[in-house]
Amino acid sequence: MSTNTSTGAHSRAVAAQAIHAVLEQGQSLTQALTTYSEQLSAEDKRLAQAISYGVMRYLPVLTEKVSGKLDKPLKGKNQIIQSLLLVGTYQLFKLRTKDHAAVSATVEASKLLKRKALSGLVNGVLRQVLREAPTRNDDGERELPSAEGGNHPRWLREKIRAAYGEKAEAVFTANDSQPPLWLRANRRHTNVTDYTALLAENGIEAVADSQASDAIRLVKPVPVTKLPHFEAGWVSVQDRSAQLAADMVDAQPEHRVLDCCAAPGGKTVHLLERTEFQTPLIAIDVDEQRLERVSENLYRADLSCEVVCADVLDLDSWWDKQPFDRILLDAPCSATGVIRRHPDIKWLRRSSDIDQLVELQQSMLERLWPTLKPGGQLIYATCSILPEENSEQISHFLGQHSDxxxxxxxxxRPMLQLLPGENDGDGFFYAKIEKLP
Structure with a gap:
């Protein structure tokens, strides 16, 4: 795709392609944006990302607005235009772009998508949406109609309501919001107090977290390139709820530590920033491509550990029979606690996935338990808010193991279940299990 973005059409076309890839091909939004935005400028990449993430957040209400303006559904190769109409409608409601510019750029995007014959349809639908839209509020946005369960699929709404009752609405609201930018201070270079002061010197307002001891929240997000000494590894981007993992592990220099399902390496690096281990920490993951991110993060932080590509369940392929003092199992899960960061999860995840994930988590706990030293601790973590993956999973394991x-x-709080938006963090679960002698 050409990088000539004078009309803004290219960023709209990329957003439509990414949305189409999620809804019709089951790709993750991150993967799709990486694929389609390669030739965009940095500014247009940010715009394409903002639009596509916004569409994923408000998909049901946007779809209802668009579908009501079409005489018949768009099918086959023309389904991409359905995604483009979602892009245009989201802009008219949630972006401060002038209405005529938003419509014009979206119409031009239909031509870039090789659907010139449908450009008139795009123009007509968006102008009809605009005629019926409310006036902009003081923030320059238009109010979208509320959706039952905050734009969540029915199966997920029902699970969240069954688990959290009156708290469910707050979860839905949090999931539809944009998360803050959290930083993790690297103790080898700085600390929360000093780095917050350094941010202030650079005109960046930030506040320290009261519980996660290395966490700093930016009042307004900024590109990481503007963060002092970011490339030198002084800070990393990591949500405050995820940062609690290092506190839970409570690793000491003499401990032998295993970080399971370690990619992309945020928790691995955090553990290494805090502790100089006498025996190399082992970071294991089955995904070779995602392990590259672990190596990149280690390189930026100028740290090292033993990185292993293997299936945790296949002990013979990676375990040397030497037991661990600490095991962090950041288990594969539904990721229902991080929907506000990855809104495509709502539309990619299926109810049937949960039983499979619960079975996998149970298998991992069972296989790892023999690798833990008596007196050692296994920290079970997920970024899920579903009880069957969390508290119920741990209760089942405890019932099966007298040791x-x-x-x-x-x-x-014997186990820690954080909900999305709690302390401005993501939804996360932690449990600490000790192996009795």
Whole structure:
């Protein structure tokens, strides 16, 4: 795709292609944007990302607005125009782009998508949407109609409501919001107090978290290129809920530590920033491509560990029979706690996936338990908010193992379930299990 973006059409076309890839081909939004935005300028990449993420957040209400203006559904090769109409409608409601410019750029995008014959349809639908749209508010946005369950699929709405009752609406609202940018201070270079002061010197307002001891929240997000000493590894981007993993592991220099399902390496690097291990930490993941991210993050932080590409379940392929003092199992899960960061999860995940994930998590716990030293601790973590993956999973494991003891994380919270938006963080779950002698 040409990089001539004078009309803004290219960013709209890329957003439509990415949305189409998610909805029709089951790709992740991150993967699709990486594929289609390669030739865009940095500014247009940000715009394409903002639009496509926004469409994923408000997909049901946007689809309803678009579908009501079409005489018949767009099918086959023309389905890409359905995605483009979602792009245009989202702009008219949620972006501050002037209406005529948004419509014009979206119409031009239909030509870039080789659907010139449908450019008149795109123009007509968007102008009809615009005529019926409310006036902009003080923030320059238009109010979208509310959707039952905050733009979530029915199966997920029902699960969240069954689990959290009156708290469910707050979860839906949080999932439809844009998350803040959290940083993790690298103790080998700085600390939260000093780096927050350094940010202030550079005109960036930030606040320290009261629980996650290395976490800093930016009041307004900025590109990482504007963060002092980012390339030198002074800070990394990581949500405050995920940062709690290092506190849970509580690793000491003499501990032998295993980080399971380690990619992309945020928790791995955090553990290494805090502790100089006498025995190399082992970071294991089955995905060779994602392990490259671990190596990149280690390189930026100027840290090292033993990175292993293997299936955790296949012990013979990677375990040397030497037991571990600490195991962090950041288990594969539904990722229902990070929907606000990855809104495509709502439309990619299926109800049937949950039982399969629960079975996989159970298998991992069972296989890893023999690798833990008596007196050692296994920290089970997910970015899920579904009880069957979390508290119910751990309760089942404890019932099957007389040598497993749950270590309470807080006096009134034996296990820690954080919901999306709680302390401005993502939804996350932690449980600490000690292996009795």
């Amino acid at each position: 497993a003891n749950l270590i309470a994380i807080e006096a009134n």
